[in-house]
Amino acid sequence: MSLSEESNKFAHDKIQWLLENQCRIPVRSTTPIHYYYKTSDTLIDQADYYYQTNQFEQSFILYSRYITLFVEELKKYHRDFPNVSINDRERVKDIIRTKAFPRAEELKEKLKEKYIREYQEKQKTTDENEEDYSKISVSTLTCAPITSTYDCSQELITNSINSDRNFYGRISIPNDITAKFIEATEQNTARNIETYGILGGYKKNNNEYIITDIIIPKQNDQTNSSNIENENEEEEEEIFKYILNNNLIILGWIHTHPNERVYLSNIDLHKHLSYQMLIPESIAIVISPIFNQTVIYSLTYDIGIPI
Known part of the structure; x- marks a missing residue:
């Protein structure tokens, strides 16, 4: 696999990790559904703040949570979803259509570029270190190869996310x-x-x-x-x-x-x-x-x- 293919795969996997692990809000059917609608205004406000301050990963997570909450989670898990007022439904649809979805898509592309760049820079550093190491003349003992099932790409994913985790207000x-x-x-x-x-x-x-x-x-x-x-x-x-x-x-x-x-x-x-x-x-x-x-x-x- 070429470096370009590896970096694209890394970026894709990381975005999928965020969507699968950070963008689903647990829904309780006993919590009044209008509370979710009220609190979601705070969620979208915070996403806007991160968007305006170029905190792309944090903004992407919160916009995606907003979309997932109303497009999937409440519809699937909350028994009172059919009773939501038309005004609330239309207001949320408008926010998703005009802001949350287009910005989430825009941020996804920016994050993809960022993750590709991170992967390639890290790989370049690794290659340079290996090249420097190969120039060192030392006595060696040949051993049987040791294989590992550890996936280094997962370390890159979690380490990169870890570097951005202190975004809470x-x-x-x-x-x-x-x-x-x-x-x-x-x-x-x-x-x-x-x-x-x-x-x-x-x-x-x-x-x-x-x-x-x-x-x-x-x-x-x-x-x-x-x-x-x-x-x-x-x-x-x-x-x-x-x-x-x-x-x-x-x-x-x-x-x-x-x-x-x-x-x-x-x-x-x-x-x-x-x-x-x-x-x-x-x-x-x-x-x-x-x-x-x-x-x-x-x-x-x-x-x-x-x-």
Whole structure:
């Protein structure tokens, strides 16, 4: 395979990796569909900001998320999609037709050129190093060849993405948020019950969000359990009604560990993914009063291997 063919394949594979791994927002049918429509305005605003500041990869990801959310995910997974108003449908179609799709296609071509250039530059450096090494005269011992199944192109893909990963905007957290949440959950903590809250706030400008509210929903009265997944739909509807009525967006979540140190479980990671795919700046705060620990978590998007 020629260098040109190799670099084109690398660029194609990397763009496909982004589309398959970074551009699908998990959809919950119990989340009011109008919340997705409201929050998506923030998504498109952030994509516009990255586009205007020449942050091509970040902008491409967010435009693609917007397109995928409305063209595929909601239509396929949300039971209330047929009930969306004509005005909302037409507004989203217009954004996709006039902005999101053409810009995503434009950015795809720019990224393809960028990835081809990166691959060829790296290959040139590798070839030069090998040429320099071949000029060194040393005694050698001939050994049987060692083969590897490791795919170097995957290293290039993840390393290149890793170099661009710090694109998240700023998120401001009130100084007293921990103290207030500990006080509000004191009785549950004394009974060894985890408590879960949703972080609400608003977008201050193109690159900053501010947390203003903690919404604590009704929860299961179980030791070490703050799993809202089991709450009934009426209670979840109340949460989103409050969020929408107060013109808030969800910026993550917070919960306590009454008798453990702080960490995110597998369930927690999946829960947080649904927040962060919609608003990349979303955070997860975990508090352990007994160990006097508070940690803020955010998922990186380039770690792990495809399965």
